[in-house]
Amino acid sequence: MPDSPAPVTAEHNPLRHPDDKRLPRIAGPCSMVMFGVTGDLARTKLMPAIYDLANRGLLPPGFSLVGFARREWADQDFAKVVHDSVRAHARTEFREEVWRSLAEGFRFVPGAFDDPDAFDLLARTVRELDDRRGTGGNHAFYLSIPPAWFAPVCERLQASGLSDPRPGTWRRVVIEKPFGHDLESAQELNAIVEGVFPPDSVFRIDHYLGKETVQNLLALRFANQMFEPIWNSHYVDHVQITMAEDIGIGGRAGYYDEVGAARDVIQNHLLQLLALTAMEPPVAFTADAVRAEKEKVLASVRLPDDLDEATARGRYAEGWQGDVRVPGYLDEDGVDPGSTTETYAAVRLGVHTRRWAGVPFYLRAGKRLGKRVTEIAVVLKRAPHLPFTDTATEELGQNAVVIRVQPDEGVTMRFGSKVPGSQMEVRDVTMDFGYGASFTESSPEAYERLILDVLLGEPPLFPRHEEVELSWKILDPVIEHWARAGTPPPDYAAGTWGPDSAHELMARDGRTWRLP
Template identity: 85%
Template sequence: MSGPAPAPVTADTNPLRDPDDKRLPRIAGPCSMVMFGVTGDLARKKLMPAIYDLASRGLLPPGFSLVGFARRDWADQDFAKVVYDSVRQHARTEFREEVWRSLAEGFRFVPGAFDDPDAFELLARTVRELDEERGTGGNHAFYLSIPPSWFADVCTRLQESGLSDPRPGTWRRVVIEKPFGHDLRSAQELNEIVEGVFPADSIFRIDHYLGKETVQNILALRFANQLFEPVWNANYVDHVQITMAEDIGIGGRAGYYDEVGAARDVIQNHLLQLLALTAMEEPVAFTADAVRAEKEKVLAAVSLPENLDTATARGRYAAGWQGTEKVDGYLDEDGVDAANRTETYAALRVDVRTRRWAGVPFYLRTGKRLGKRVTEIAVVFRRAPHLPFTSTATEELGANAIVIRVQPDEGMTMRFGSKVPGSQMEVRDVSMDFGYGSSFTESSPEAYERLILDVLLGEPPLFPRHAEVEQSWRILDPVIEHWAASDRPPEDYPAGTWGPDGSDQMMRRDGREWRLP
């Protein structure tokens, strides 16, 4: 698989990296990625296909190399077969033999355990060989697609073997996946471990939701249009709903999910990040530091109501019907321990104590086995203070809303009142819809494509720093502790419905109701 070293790719030889022309796509410079945990679902279904898709789009350098590390007795060819199967099954772009052959020349595999110093010495030799044979230039990213319990061992071995220390003019970066701890204290301990080996600007915490086109479009929607920002505040907005609903169960993830639950799995990271992007002030520039500064301010201003019994809800799916399929309840899933009282549905109200959002509640909810798969942000506006129509003319008129659909049908819907055709004055709700698929000829890249490319380019606007992670745990920890101290178990809800009755009651107490996506 080795061959002559390709010519170095530089800004002078490659116009795609011209920093002065933002219209052209940028490709990564000479580099490799070392992937820990290559036997896991994430690597096979998302990471390896994303790397192929980047290569297919011409966004990786000719000498890019991928090193797999796992406790398997594999040769380089065995690893290549694993990547091949993954790409053929899950890649977004068309499979092209010439792209595959070029990419596969840079595949290497290092067998070993995460705490084996000899394996890391072999990894260090492999990386040095790639610098010589493939022209990777001393630039290497380490992707830790492994349980957080192994982060300390891997980071320690990377440091001891010298893999974390770049030569002058080169870089070493580490990528870690959520969960970033299981509470505030563990998140702080984890951060100390990782920052003890890599500098803060070389640590990339992956939240794949932030790589989705529609999530990034929140900032474009708000700050590139005069239409929305003047009404994006408490003078006009009644409340905001942020929903991530899944129609699937836990599958084979009981070992992980039963210890984590819906709130830690989704609200702490995905939904609070969406809240921050929705509620933040305009950054002075679209740079990593400027965007993070505004997100951190918003998260620092988030507070919980005093009565968590009435401002939160949790549930657990019971047996029911998912479409035409009869499915088991959570407690019947293999590997679930009923004593854990793990929730598969979580909802809570939070307030953002800033001048812009004072008095506007934000409602967050997530759950498994709900009515459909959807993630959306609904900004619901106050009703008009005066309607010069009869009550019968507007009896079917609801509140105006802007709904940002994150998945699966990426786009945005605006709901407003319009006259019904006819001789009488009758006003009803109508919707104006924007869909990414119908408005742009380019297909949206997968989130991991964007995020992996940003890691290799060293561009971190979409990656949360530890301050954001710690603020998120500060918000969620009291809720988890309150539930743990409660005598009430999670409330059952039938699979295929929209959650427990307690969640609807939480909204009704505030005189509101959940949107039906």
């Protein structure tokens, strides 16, 4: 037998046991069946994350990984694909003894997603793992596949008996976004999936919720007395939630041209960040308690009456990304020349609760913008009285608490401070907390945390279908409003910060977008 992985100590293990911080959270006997193993997500994120979990000692000795795809591969061919993916993308060092132990549990099942014979072979493979690898009847099915196949694969899992656990065991399904194309399709998908798997066995992956900084938002708010007293409409002027990318669509034209920025990012990532920012303190950090507070927020979100003034969209044209000349969206390979898909979307929302009455939440997302950054900026009101001359504070802005989700995870606070010298001059300064500088232990990649939570059956970071449907109720009217306009989105030059209409949206409210 190969050597077992080295023990993981609390000093370098970021995924600790919730009750005893000296102990890691180790999954029990189980396997994962991965549909779509030839895709980019599986190769660059999922397979490396599984190896990193094994390398940290967080998977059981008999853990097994089954690949399912339309390829005529043997088990060893699949093992080579995983090996190459791990070598290229794993975040922990490659250790031969860990790899050999993990690879013993690799299996591959060839077949199409609607092939009954292939699913019968998969069922036999799973039973063999229970007998030979000690997976104990516990199996997670990861659907890293196009959304159109979610329902057919779930139905085939049910028909082959793979979705039905024996007493004392579990079967779980993991679904990647998007969860539907609109409210109606989301409801249809939820009905099919939850008709096969119980709601508590359905894990909808939003990888942003696995990021350490997103979870730190809850710690920032509820573990510190200094923030919660000002986290309301008495002190907060507005909130800006930004997800900016400096890349284009790459090779995703077939997917992206059907979706656009609003569906791709705002409906899931940004509305989840809004909910976590605006939620009331949960009674406990349990799945049901956290979800209940997020659902209250999403149910209270209202769109302004005039969507022309409260929304903006755009499409990147050719321009400069740094010192590289890049093409416009319509010139990307695979994009329909007559496309009206937006690559930038912004919206002003209101959260109609006692805490947030009158505070606008501005959400924006776009590609080919000035830099890559995701952040939540809570911008405070100006001091009611400044006992200084106007010239002493002419460069003074508004205080802000900025939670940086990526790429430099941390928190920045902006406040006024006196400039050194003989005169009273107050200017904005920042105080910065960065994860990399403050903690010696490494943060797990989002998919490490989420995959481990699936295997442990811990669902606090996964949205339920109620949250998904509430999010579509918010976004559907915006999408329908743009569709009725019948005009293409206005262009903005690549490397800039979006179309003029986005800046006008803020200017009408007497505000400006932050420049991260």
